[in-house]
Amino acid sequence: MTVKPVNQKAWLLVLPVLLIVALNAIIPLMTVVNYSLQDTFSPGVFFYEGTKWYQDVLSSPRFHGALGRQFLFTGIILLIEIPLGVAVALAMPRKGPWVSVCLVLMALPLLIPWNVVGAMWNIFALPDIGLLGYGLNWLGFDYNYTQQPFAAWFTVVLMDVWHWTSLVVLLAYAGLSSIPDAYYQAAKIDGASSFAVFRFIQLPKMKRVLIIALLLRFMDSFMIYTEPFVLTGGGPGNSTTFLSIDLVKAAIGEFNLGIAAAMSILYFLMTLLVCWVFYTAMMRGDES
Amino acid sequence: MRGAKIVVVFIYILFLMLPIYWLLNMSFKTTNEILGGFSWYPQQFTLDSYITIFTDPTWYSGYINSISYVLMNTVISVSLALPAAYAFSRYRFMGDKHLFFWLLSNRMAPPAVFVLPFVELYSAMNLFDTTLAVALAHCLFNVPLAVWILEGFMSGVPREVDETAYIDGYSFPHFFVKIFMPLIAAGIGVTAFFCFMFSWVEMLLAKNLTSVAAKPIVAVMTRTASTAGYELGLLAAAGALTLIPGVIVIWFVRKHIAKGFALGRV
Numbered sequence: 001m002t003v004k005p006v007n008q009k010a011w012l013l014v015l016p017v018l019l020i021v022a023l024n025a026i027i028p029l030m031t032v033v034n035y036s037l038q039d040t041f042s043p044g045v046f047f048y049e050g051t052k053w054y055q056d057v058l059s060s061p062r063f064h065g066a067l068g069r070q071f072l073f074t075g076i077i078l079l080i081e082i083p084l085g086v087a088v089a090l091a092m093p094r095k096g097p098w099v100s101v102c103l104v105l106m107a108l109p110l111l112i113p114w115n116v117v118g119a120m121w122n123i124f125a126l127p128d129i130g131l132l133g134y135g136l137n138w139l140g141f142d143y144n145y146t147q148q149p150f151a152a153w154f155t156v157v158l159m160d161v162w163h164w165t166s167l168v169v170l171l172a173y174a175g176l177s178s179i180p181d182a183y184y185q186a187a188k189i190d191g192a193s194s195f196a197v198f199r200f201i202q203l204p205k206m207k208r209v210l211i212i213a214l215l216l217r218f219m220d221s222f223m224i225y226t227e228p229f230v231l232t233g234g235g236p237g238n239s240t241t242f243l244s245i246d247l248v249k250a251a252i253g254e255f256n257l258g259i260a261a262a263m264s265i266l267y268f269l270m271t272l273l274v275c276w277v278f279y280t281a282m283m284r285g286d287e288s
Numbered sequence: 289m290r291g292a293k294i295v296v297v298f299i300y301i302l303f304l305m306l307p308i309y310w311l312l313n314m315s316f317k318t319t320n321e322i323l324g325g326f327s328w329y330p331q332q333f334t335l336d337s338y339i340t341i342f343t344d345p346t347w348y349s350g351y352i353n354s355i356s357y358v359l360m361n362t363v364i365s366v367s368l369a370l371p372a373a374y375a376f377s378r379y380r381f382m383g384d385k386h387l388f389f390w391l392l393s394n395r396m397a398p399p400a401v402f403v404l405p406f407v408e409l410y411s412a413m414n415l416f417d418t419t420l421a422v423a424l425a426h427c428l429f430n431v432p433l434a435v436w437i438l439e440g441f442m443s444g445v446p447r448e449v450d451e452t453a454y455i456d457g458y459s460f461p462h463f464f465v466k467i468f469m470p471l472i473a474a475g476i477g478v479t480a481f482f483c484f485m486f487s488w489v490e491m492l493l494a495k496n497l498t499s500v501a502a503k504p505i506v507a508v509m510t511r512t513a514s515t516a517g518y519e520l521g522l523l524a525a526a527g528a529l530t531l532i533p534g535v536i537v538i539w540f541v542r543k544h545i546a547k548g549f550a551l552g553r554v
Contacts, residue, residue, distance in 0.1 A: 008382060010375035017372040017391070017431055020364070024428040025394045028405030035404075088300045091293035100542045104535075105301050108308065111534025115491045115506045116527040123314065123520065124307045131310050134326045162304060169300075223398030226491050230510075244400035248492075251404050264401040275396045279389060 029268075035261035053262035063263065065238060066246040073242060074221045077160045081217060082210070084161070085168025090202070092173055103173075106166040118230025121159040125231075132158075145232065149239035156228050156240050163227065164217060171213040175206035208282070215278040222271055243267055308531070314524035322520045337525035347526065350505035353419055354488070355533065357504070360423035362483040365430040366438075366476060373438035374464070378447065391432040399492045402428065410497055419502045422494045426487045433486065434479045441475025442468075474544045481541045488533060505530060 039049045057063050088106075093099055109117070127133035127144050132155075136143040145151040179201060187197050225244035228234070234241035234249070241249075247267065251260035314322050315337055316330040341347040375381070376388060406425055407416065415421040449471065453463040469476065491506040498504060509526050 004378060004380045006381065007379040010379035010381040010384075013371035013375035014387065016368045017435060018387075020368060020424070020427050021391060021394055021431055023409075024402075024406075024425060025397065027409055028402050031405035031408060032401060088296060091296040093293075093297075102297060102301065104538055104542050106304065107538050108531070108534065109304055111485055111489065111531070111538060112527075113489045113491055113506050113530050115510060116530050119509070119523060119527055120307050120311050123524070124310045129322060129326055131306060162307065165300075166304070219396045223396075223400065225398075225400050244398055247398075247400045248403065251400075252496075257404070260404070264398075268397055268401055271396045271398065272393055275393065276389070279392065 032261045032264050035257045036265050039258055049258065053258040054266070057259060057262045057266060062238075062246065066241055066243050069239075069241065070222065070243045073156070073160075073224070074218060076157055077164070077221050078214065078217055080157070080161050081165045081168050082213065085165050085213065086172045086206070086210070088165070088169045089172035089176055089206075090198070092169070092176075094177065103170065106169055108166075109163050110166055112163075114226035115230045117159065117163055118227040121155065121162075121227075122231050125155045147236055149236055152232050152236060152240050156231060159227060159231060160221065160224070164220070167216065168210075168213045171209040172206050175209040176202060179205050211278065211282045215275060215282065218278065219271065219275060222274075311524050311528055314520060315528045317521055317524075319519055319521040322524075334521075337521040338529075340522060341525055341529065346503075346508060347505075350503055350508035351529070353498070353502050354494070354504040354506070357419040357422040357426070357494070357502070358484055358487040358533075360419065361426045361430055361487040362480050364423060365427055365434045365483045366480050368427075369431055369434035369438055369479070370469075370476075371464075373435045373442055374468070376435065376439045377442035378450065388435075391435055395429045395432045395436075397428065399429075399490065403492060403496050406493060407496055416497065417499045417501050419498075421497045422502065422504070423487075425493050425497055426490060429490075430483045430486055434483055437479045437482060438472070438475055441472045441478070445471050477541050478544050481537050484537050485534065488530075 036053050037049060037051075039047045039052075092102060112120070121132075124130045125132045125145050127137050133143060133145070142148075143151050143154075145155040183201050184197070187201060192200075223244055224242060225248065228240050228242060229245050229248075232240045234245045243263075244267075247260055247263050250256045250263065313329060316333050316335070317327075318332060318334055318336065321327070321330070321332060376384065402425075410416050410421040410425065413421075415424070445468070449467070450463070453467050458467065491504070494504045495507040495510070498507065505526065509523060
């Protein structure tokens with residue numbers, strides 16, 4: 001790979017993007033930082049509060065609860081979606097007319113507005129009229145996601161698997177289709193087992209796209225809001241209240257600006273930290 | 289072995305289609321029939337829900353609003369991201385790596401963090417309750433994504449192409465539009481698809497940045513669901529209609545979609 005030339009004029013090409021993203025990112029972020037350091041008793045009158053809100057948030061059981069549920073949720077869906085996505089991608093036909101059909105059908109859930117996804121599953125999982133809820137009860141499970149926390153979790157996780165596994169499938173499939181046929185033929189001549197083919201040919205070729213999949217799935221599941229909010233409203237009780245749901249509740253529902261803003265900043269920093277780790281790993285992979 | 293593979297793919301697609309089938313199933317039922325009990329298919333097939341949506345302005349204007357901010361956002365995102373992606377793919381410049389990560393970090397920002405400040409910002413700019421406000425707000429995550437995807441596709445074009453064009457006497461804008469853009473046409477298509485998709489599915493910002501005039505379809509749906517009791521048939525029909533734009537755009541990019549999902553980097 002040749003080295004790119006240094007050219008400071010390239011900044012001019014980046015400038016428009018910089019301006020529009022700065023408008024949307026820096027001004028609102030500064031507003032949030034302001035709120036997180038101030039208190040107000042009447043509109044327009046603010047008092048500097050220092051780190052009070054941060055201390056409140058960091059010591060509140062409510063925040064710990066939402067954070068714990070968030071990590072649990074993200075962990076579960078990553079553990080299901082990544083292996084499942086890879087398995088489905090490996091099972092996909094490599095060429096032929098069915099490839100396009102499969103890809104389009106699989107991509108369909110990705111293109112449904114998130115609140116429609118939530119509404120769809122809300123009804124699909126109802127025990128009396130929804131296929132999933134009715135089916136599970138018919139099979140003898142006592143299932144009612146509006147009342148049982150475990151059932152609510154099951155439904156939220158299943159919904160996310162339904163919604164997003166295809167992203168992993170498509171990414172992994174893209175990695176697989178970049179493998180030349182000659183590799184497989186060579187493996188066949190050497191008498192390699194299908195596990196060896198997976199371990200030494202397919203997995204290394206998918207590594208890069210799988211990191212992208214991991215990065216995207218982490219980011220999006222960590223900020224998930226609309227789907228579980230429409231599905232369960234964070235309930236029953238607080239059992240499916242994830243970070244974003246809690247945050248919107250504090251900011252818009254209770255109008256606790258200081259708390260909400262301090263939560264926002266902490267939340268953003270956490271996402272940033274994890275993504276930086278993934279990103280660095282990915283860039284290192286690029287260079288080697 | 290081959291049979292097992294087909295079974296895996298078939299079961300997976302079946303799993304994806306069941307909730308969608310259920311939505312379509314309900315959209316052809318009356319609300320009374322839906323609430324009346326479980327049935328695999330509509331007993332009294334009706335198109336009433338769809339007719340209501342196509343004749344009631346509060347419903348269909350929701351679709352028009354959504355489509356217009358999504359299209360605006362796609363055009364803005366792609367056209368701003370094109371030169372920037374070129375700069376990242378071809379040159380090194382001061383702070384380029386940090387800038388790239390900063391851009392991406394905005395894709396990571398939870399929209400929930402930005403809801404309140406966005407409402408204040410766009411109210412201050414007198415853009416509250418316009419489709420333009422939503423289009424601009426969605427740039428927060430779509431522009432970085434567009435830069436990321438386009439950069440991947442552009443880096444796949446050998447730099448000799450650029451150099452040859454300059455030797456042949458092309459100016460930069462001429463070269464970019466006439467030679468370079470056709471070379472990455474698939475990448476531009478895929479990028480537009482992604483911008484369309486993420487703007488179309490987002491609802492937290494779209495809903496909170498609008499009140500009456502520019503209300504997106506997703507917000508119309510939530511309001512109807514809460515005020516008119518549960519009009520499930522109507523809700524299902526409205527939901528089913530939101531699938532159509534996605535199906536249309538995905539059909540256009542079906543050949544490049546796998547590569548596009550890998551952000552051009554395979």
